[in-house]
Amino acid sequence: MGKKLLLEHINEPGIQSFEVYRKKGGYASVEKALKSMKPDEVTEEVKRSGLRGRGGAGFPTGMKWTFLDRRSEKPRYLVCNADESEPGTFKDRYLMEHLPHLLVEGMITSSYALGAKTSYIYIRGEYMYIVRILEKAIEEAYANGFLGKNILGTDYSLDLYVHPGAGAYICGEETALLESLEGKRGNPRLKPPFPAIAGLYACPTVVNNVETIAAVVPIINIGGDEYAKIGVGKSTGTKLISASGHINKPGVYEIELGIPVEEFIFSDEYCGGIWKDRRLKAVVAGGSSVPILPADLIFTTAKGEPRLMTYESLADGGFATGTMLGSGGFIVMDETASIVENLYTFSRFYHHESCGQCSPCREGTGWLEKILHRLREGHGKKEDVDLLVSVAKNIEGKTICPLGEAAAWPVASAVKHFRKEFEEAAARLQLSAVQKAELATH
Amino acid sequence: MAKVTIDGITVEVPDGTTILNAARQIGGEIVPPAMCYYTSLKDSGGKCRVCLVKVTQGSAKDPRPMPKLVASCRTTVADGMVIENISSPEVLEARKGVVEFLLINHPLDCPICDQAGECDLQDLSYEHGLADTRYEFERRTFEKIDIGDKIKLHMTRCILCYRCVLVANQLTEQRVHGVLDRGDRAEISTYIEKAVDNDFSGNMIDVCPVGALTDRTFRFKSRVWFTKPMDAHRNCTKCCGKVVLWTKGNDVLRVTARKDRYGEVSEFICNECRYEHKNLADWVVEGPRHINRHSVISQNHYEKIDLLKLKKEVERQLVFQKGKQLPPANQSTTYSTENGNSQTQTHA
DSSP, X not given: OOOOSSSTTTTSTTTTSHHHHHHTTTTHHHHHHHHHOOHHHHHHHHHHHTOBOSSSSOOBHHHHHHHSOOSOOSXXXXXXXXXXXXXXXXXXXXXXXXXXXXXHHHHHHHHHXXXXXXXXXXXXXXXXXXXXXXXXXXHHHHHTTSSBSSGGGSSOOBEEEEEEOOSOGGGGSHXXXXXXXXXXXXXXXXXXXXXXXXXXXXXXXXXXXXXXHHHHHHHHHHOHHHHXXXXXXXXXXXXXXXXXXXXSSOEEEEEETTOBHHHHHHSTTTTOSBGGGOOEEEEEOSSTTSOEEEHHHHHBOTTSOBXXXXXXXXXXXXXXXXXOOTTOEEEEEETTOOHHHHHXXXXXXXXXXXXXXXXXXXXXHHHHHHHHHHHHHTOOOTTHHHHHHHHHHHHTTOSSSTHHHHHHHHHHHHXXXXXXXXXXXXXXXXXXXXXXXXXXXX | OEEEEETTEEEEEOTTOBHHHHHXXXXXXXXXXXXXXXXTSTTOOSSSOTTEEEEEEOOSSOOXXXXXXXXXXXXXXOTTEEEESTTOHHHHHHHHHHHHHXXXXXOOOGGGOTTTTSOHHHHHHXXXXXXXXXXXXXXXXXXXXXXXXXXXXXXXXXXXXXXHHHHHHHTSSOOOEEEESOGGGOEEEEGXXXXXXXXXXXXXXXHOSSSSEEETTTTTTOOGGGSEEEEEEOOOSSSOOEEEEEEETTEEEEEEEOBOTTSOBSSOOOHHHHHSOOBGGXXXXXXXXXXXXTSGGGGGOOSOOOHHHHHHHHHHHHHHHTTSXXXXXXSOOSSOOTTOSXXXXXXX
């Protein structure tokens, strides 16, 4: 059994309530940090842990915290990004639903490290029932003196708010999230300036994923060095993976970074193998926006090494033969799955969610969807396959925020690895034309 | 001060200048096009992506290139920065892609569009667009809306540059219009189709790079190239009163603010000047407005020019193009340039 740092007490009855959570050692990190550590020591501990952002990009959290402009006299903010909307990713929902106090505890400890007096949890609008769970947890934390004025008798005070979004994927992009939190239209901002210099209300701000903030709790409890011992190389600690698709046991799993992908898919501890004894066709390893990989490339890298569940190993080979760990939305497809169908679903999503601010993404995502729709319906043309690649290339790297890339990468990789399938879909036109011609003659 | 090199030409500009403005100081062909950036509007730019350039050297201190193409209108220069615009095939390719994206849902109804002849998108597509379209699907359309009694919104033509939103935001106190919905369904709209009603609303028409916002008092009256632009002014208590009158005979068909060579207005005018003084007697006419020789508007030769001189100049240029030495110009005409190349000098 792998080590569980986040989900250790998830099956405890009543763990949602303050009493049970506290009894199980909850809020120890707050006590430890506020009473025996300086804010900078907490940051230092997070830096030593090697924790990397769990939202998708994998940027070292400790480093992000040190970028925060501490010389500025403006107030500083910590914002938790709970706008989890990536297709295939549902780990934050699970965590917040069952362990709301873990997030609240993480927010307090992290806010203390950053010197934030006000912090926000920006949660996606569709998670309305979790808003209530979190608000209840926050209320309990206030009642027990872990939030509000002079927490635990120290001179540190913190107010924590939950802010639901209105159902936009783009508001998971950190600057769009900040715009939305300010009450504006959720359009991503042009960077620089980065949020660490001018974020929420133009004040220094750190935006972190739910799981990242939750991971601060075990880091402070066991120490950064101890945390860094788990994992391989620069991928330290544990990671929540939302496994879905054609597997025997879909769900959220906490893994130690560094286990082989093969073990993750086939061991009984995790996914339990492909369902109905079918064969594996492809895997989308980190949420819908990362490149898709065929079965042979997901188990071994192009160099022939076994692929591990780490940031580096999954990215090995770049975009030619690799993918990304991303947000941990692990989608498994068996031999019956249609890549064209699957890509159409993804493209429809990105078309629907593009904010429309910059032209390549606004117009390009819709175009991609329409071409894929045509291919899927059997009205495609032979040239459509190259057109897809060309349109994706024209979007990639030309947009303000990474949604452009998120829409382009799956297309580019799917066509690269499964070109035949697209060509077959395109060839269906010829077939249907023949059938129609025959109908006409009879 | 920062020294930057754009397409091999070095220029010194104050710190904090954007790449686009540094390029404009050099002038000529190396200036990136801009569809959404507008000098006098705060926070404009960065959206249309036609001004993308490649930064091959970040600065003298940190010579690393920037990983992606950057929007030149919003990226500030650093000392020692090296930028490639038209000398980079990657940039031209990207720009071509962006122009294609801007056109796939554009109706291309130039023959019936009032903006034709002074449309940035039209110029851009002549320069970078394909002759044929690769887009075979139905284009998205919107209903035409009257926003206020003087402005027609033709959302189908809009490229969502957000300039008019910024005008509404920054020139007046009441924000009455913005963007609804998202993605390619996004549309400029007023609050539940309420009229835009303020003294400076007409400037939304001037800042629109395409024909999405047109002047209802001018719609379908004339093609712009059949009208003669005249600089004129009047004493106005609300604005600077400096305008361009677009006339046909003695009729004033349209009044706009004065645009510089990049199509930008620096001094906005009020609605009274724009709509209520369409009478030559109300204005002090300063003289014909100089228009870029390449613009179709200049094709009706409304400016008084010496045809004999022009003929001589054309002959002189033809001799030069045959590879012979350039004969000395007798007297420079309006259209010759000092270094003898065919580069145009636009008078702002």
